[in-house]
Amino acid sequence: MSAGVFGAWTGESVFAAGEVGLMCALGLVLHLFLVRAGRAMVGIVAVLAVGLALHTPQTAAGVVLMAQGQEGSVVVTSVQASEKASGARGRYFCSVESGGEAPSSARIWRGCTQATRPGDVLALVYDPKGLVPPRGIGARRASWTR
The missing domain is CATH 2.40.50 (OB fold (Dihydrolipoamide Acetyltransferase, E2P))
Structure with missing residues (x-):
């Protein structure tokens, strides 16, 4: 989420569009697989992380508009x-x-x-x-x- 707000605030489209959030979500899921976390835990974290990453662009735009709109x-x-x-x-x-x-x-x-x-x-x-x-x-x- 903070990457999306940073991207929207500075105009960096890579951060603002949510790709960085998706990559972080993928990295977190991969890390959980490597440390042998349970499948249920990995599934829940994956769904939540991807959901948050996809909502980041809209939320980040709202934060920017609230602060400097x-x-x-x-x-x-x-x-x-x-x-x-x-x-x-x-x-x-x-x-x-x-x-x-x-x-x-x-x-x-x-x-x-x-x-x-x-x-x-x-x-x-x-x-x-x-x-x-x-x-x-x-x-x-x-x-x-x-």
């Missing part, structure tokens, strides 16, 4: 329903544009609902250094940023 307003240009039937049920994606300091264009889902229309204004948290992609702010998390 800035809030800006963006205008919705289009709204599209999710094309996936499973997993993202009821999710809408808004294409947005900014007239200010926020990123000029992005596609977000947080804060974008079925009732959102082109021309609406949404809150967006973005990294001024551009190291991680921006995120919309949902209505229940509007007080999350500074």
Whole structure:
């Protein structure tokens, strides 16, 4: 996890994407095999380590946005329903544009609902250094940023 946060913070894509976490997970599982840990122990550690490594990029981006993210307003240009039937049920994606300091264009889902229309204004948290992609702010998390 710390490798992912380091990568997102510094912009190193190898660390931020999670490959380093997967390699650490593989190394840990290999070490457990070499010291003859039980199969159940190795299996549990492998599943947990790979799961954490795969969640690292999203979590690292969230940490960076919490620490150095800035809030800006963006205008919705289009709204599209999710094309996936499973997993993202009821999710809408808004294409947005900014007239200010926020990123000029992005596609977000947080804060974008079925009732959102082109021309609406949404809150967006973005990294001024551009190291991680921006995120919309949902209505229940509007007080999350500074």
